[in-house]
Amino acid sequence: MAAHWEHYSHPADIGIRGFGATKEEAFAQAALALTAIVADLEMVVPKEEVKISCQEQDDEFLFVSWLNALIYEMATRRMLFSRFEVRIDKPAVKPQAKYLSTSLETGLAPQFIAGSPRFTQDLSARVFGEKIDVKKHTPAVEVKAATYTDLKVGQSKNGDWVVQCIVDV
Amino acid sequence: MYADKLKRHGECQWHIEPFDGMRVPVIIFADEKLIKDMDEKVFEQAVNVAKLPGIVKASYAMPDAHWGYGFPIGGVAGFDAEQGGVVSAGGVGFDISCGVRALRTGLTVGDIEPQKNRLADLLARRIPAGVGSRGKLKLSRREMDDMLVGGAHWAVERGYGTAADLEHTEEHGRMTGAEPRYVSDQAKKRQEDEVGTLGSGNHYLEVQKVTEIYDAACAEAFGLHQDDILVSIHCGSRGLGHQIGTDFLSRMLKEARSHGIELPERELACAPIKSELGRQYIGAMNCGMNCAIANRQVLTHLIRGVFAEIWPRSNLALLYDVSHNTCKVEEHVVDGKAKKLYVHRKGATRAFGPGYTLLPADLKAVGQPVLIGGTMGTASYVLVGTEENMSLSLGSCCHGAGRAMSRTQATKKWQGRDVIRTLAEQGIIIRGASVRGVAEEAPGAYKDVDEVVEATERAELARKVAKLEPTVCVKG
Numbered sequence: 131m132a133a134h135w136e137h138y139s140h141p142a143d144i145g146i147r148g149f150g151a152t153k154e155e156a157f158a159q160a161a162l163a164l165t166a167i168v169a170d171l172e173m174v175v176p177k178e179e180v181k182i183s184c185q186e187q188d189d190e191f192l193f194v195s196w197l198n199a200l201i202y203e204m205a206t207r208r209m210l211f212s213r214f215e216v217r218i219d220k221p222a223v224k225p226q227a228k229y230l231s232t233s234l235e236t237g238l239a240p241q242f243i244a245g246s247p248r249f250t251q252d253l254s255a256r257v258f259g260e261k262i263d264v265k266k267h268t269p270a271v272e273v274k275a276a277t278y279t280d281l282k283v284g285q286s287k288n289g290d291w292v293v294q295c296i297v298d299v
Numbered sequence: 300m301y302a303d304k305l306k307r308h309g310e311c312q313w314h315i316e317p318f319d320g321m322r323v324p325v326i327i328f329a330d331e332k333l334i335k336d337m338d339e340k341v342f343e344q345a346v347n348v349a350k351l352p353g354i355v356k357a358s359y360a361m362p363d364a365h366w367g368y369g370f371p372i373g374g375v376a377g378f379d380a381e382q383g384g385v386v387s388a389g390g391v392g393f394d395i396s397c398g399v400r401a402l403r404t405g406l407t408v409g410d411i412e413p414q415k416n417r418l419a420d421l422l423a424r425r426i427p428a429g430v431g432s433r434g435k436l437k438l439s440r441r442e443m444d445d446m447l448v449g450g451a452h453w454a455v456e457r458g459y460g461t462a463a464d465l466e467h468t469e470e471h472g473r474m475t476g477a478e479p480r481y482v483s484d485q486a487k488k489r490q491e492d493e494v495g496t497l498g499s500g501n502h503y504l505e506v507q508k509v510t511e512i513y514d515a516a517c518a519e520a521f522g523l524h525q526d527d528i529l530v531s532i533h534c535g536s537r538g539l540g541h542q543i544g545t546d547f548l549s550r551m552l553k554e555a556r557s558h559g560i561e562l563p564e565r566e567l568a569c570a571p572i573k574s575e576l577g578r579q580y581i582g583a584m585n586c587g588m589n590c591a592i593a594n595r596q597v598l599t600h601l602i603r604g605v606f607a608e609i610w611p612r613s614n615l616a617l618l619y620d621v622s623h624n625t626c627k628v629e630e631h632v633v634d635g636k637a638k639k640l641y642v643h644r645k646g647a648t649r650a651f652g653p654g655y656t657l658l659p660a661d662l663k664a665v666g667q668p669v670l671i672g673g674t675m676g677t678a679s680y681v682l683v684g685t686e687e688n689m690s691l692s693l694g695s696c697c698h699g700a701g702r703a704m705s706r707t708q709a710t711k712k713w714q715g716r717d718v719i720r721t722l723a724e725q726g727i728i729i730r731g732a733s734v735r736g737v738a739e740e741a742p743g744a745y746k747d748v749d750e751v752v753e754a755t756e757r758a759e760l761a762r763k764v765a766k767l768e769p770t771v772c773v774k775g
Contacts, residue, residue: 137707138707139705139706139707139708140366140705140706141338141340141365141366141702141704141705142365142366142367142372142702142705143706144705144706144707168430191549191552191553194549195549198545201545202485202489202542205489205538205541206488206489206491206538208431208433208492262430262431263431264429264430264431264432267431268733268734268735269429269430269431269499269733269736270499270733270735270736270739271430271499271500271706271733271736271739272429272430272498272499272500272775274393274394274541274544275393275541275542275544275545276545277368277393277548277566278368278548278552278565278566278568279368279564279565279566281565296368298368298392298393298394298541299500299706
């Protein structure tokens with residue numbers, strides 16, 4: 131499946147979902163979905179670079195941190211972003227016990243075997259966009275925060291990465 | 300699964316008795332139609348809240364309840380710190396102290412009609428609203444901390460309001476116990492450009508006309524008459540509040556297990572009130588509340604400027620300012636004894652009755668005004684709190700119509716331009732940057748506010764005083 135993003139329904143706010151061959155690609159697609167909540171992606175020129183980094187132990191927290199870091203930059207720089215180069219550094223030491231990643235088909239939550247060492251993932255990204263121009267971008271709504279509601283980071287049966295959560299607007 | 304556990308208790312009350320780890324029952328206020336249409340997630344979330352440590356009396360849901368984050372929107376719960384009670388960042392939400400204030404203008408429909416377009420244009424120009432807008436005040440870090448401690452007092456001291464404004468605001472316009480040192484630099488940075496801004500989404504500024512009076516004596520006390528023009532603002536703590544929510548939700552989630560708390564849902568992330576994290580959140584949350592009421596006070600000043608320009612003799616007096624995403628320390632009777640409770644109201648409004656000590660002299664005899672925001676096409680309401688409600692729902696009430704469908708569904712169903720045109724045909728002028736934003740906020744995307752308010756009154760949570768219909772809406 132080609133990398134892509136989508137929005138999905140939530141009674142009060144909005145769900146974002148990113149698909150990619152890698153976790154990084156899915157994270158980047160979800161970021162596109164985030165921008166698309168506010169404005170038409172085609173109208174956002176990726177001309178100015180901002181660097182973002184965050185660290186979390188598990189995939190799901192990392193995804194929420196990534197989105198919240200983006201939201202922070204969008205708010206404080208008054209920018210919209212339309213291109214994302216995401217890198218997630220894998221741990222140098224492999225964990226001793228088994229880590230079962232989330233399966234969207236079965237809906238299993240990540241299972242950490244008791245006593246297994248936790249590891250920190252480092253996300254670093256270059257994101258590209260431009261200052262908000264209200265006339266050009268006609269922003270629809272402001273993003274307040276990424277939430278932990280409906281939060282899923284995992285691989286589907288064919289190995290594609292899928293990430294999603296509800297965003298509070 | 301939960302719907303069949305609902306048992307009717309009287310006209311507009313439904314209970315779910317404790318089962319499976321619930322410490323208290325769930326009590327939902329709604330009529331038959333509202334409960335039938337209520338989504339199952341409301342019941343599930345209210346049940347989850349009922350399992351949290353230190354909850355007392357019940358986990359409540361208001362007639363406009365719908366699926367929220369951890370707490371249902373329209374959820375109310377009180378916690379006793381002495382019983383290991385918790386404070387929940389999810390239970391307050393990302394828009395800390397989002398609320399409504401209504402201003403009387405001294406003008407009538409006859410005064411406004413000939414100048415409506417001019418008024419709409421001037422409001423849209425002078426009130427910063429929407430993504431990318433900038434507040435007119437630029438605060439240093441020191442001034443920001445002063446604002447976070449002083450709330451509306453800070454704004455009034457700087458000339459953005461009057462002592463009467465403070466008297467007609469909950470908590471007299473300032474939450475004590477605000478600790479700016481627990482508010483992150485990121486939150487303050489986010490607020491730098493946003494002081495005195497309206498926001499977007501379901502936030503609005505509305506010029507409204509009084510179209511119906513239900514309680515003449517109360518309306519008189521509130522200074523409301525048929526055809527009066529009011530201005531209402533609906534907005535919250537802006538970027539600062541959102542960032543406080545983000546920061547603390549993450550910390551509470553990670554630390555929950557160390558406090559022995561099993562979270563049924565992540566967004567219920569909480570910490571014991573008596574823990575260091577709980578204390579820090581309360582300190583930061585009170586800053587968020589002060590930020591919201593300062594924000595609404597600054598907006599009031601800007602609105603007064605607009606009206607003075609068109610009608611030099613207009614006098615915009617504050618009816619009241621209520622907040623609906625809060626956790627406040629209140630005294631309530633639990634098992635016959637007065638107890639200090641931390642009362643979370645998520646998308647729910649306080650509705651205290653006559654005699655409440657913090658009400659100003661002109662309102663004390665009748666009770667607290669409760670401002671219920673409707674949609675731009677329908678109506679808003681002014682209600683009044685009742686004495687009885689203290690024992691029904693910790694003195695709480697709905698906050699608005701509540702959404703009936705998602706934003707994605709709304710944009711599929713309606714075109715923003717058509718919504719604007721239809722509303723214009725009804726004499727309602729909209730000013731807002733985005734047609735998609737207007738479609739997402741289409742009146743049809745919300746529950747029937749008339750029905751919600753009827754059920755609220757039948758459940759004896761509050762009484763109807765007046766109905767307000769929009770004539771001008773400014774949205775972000």
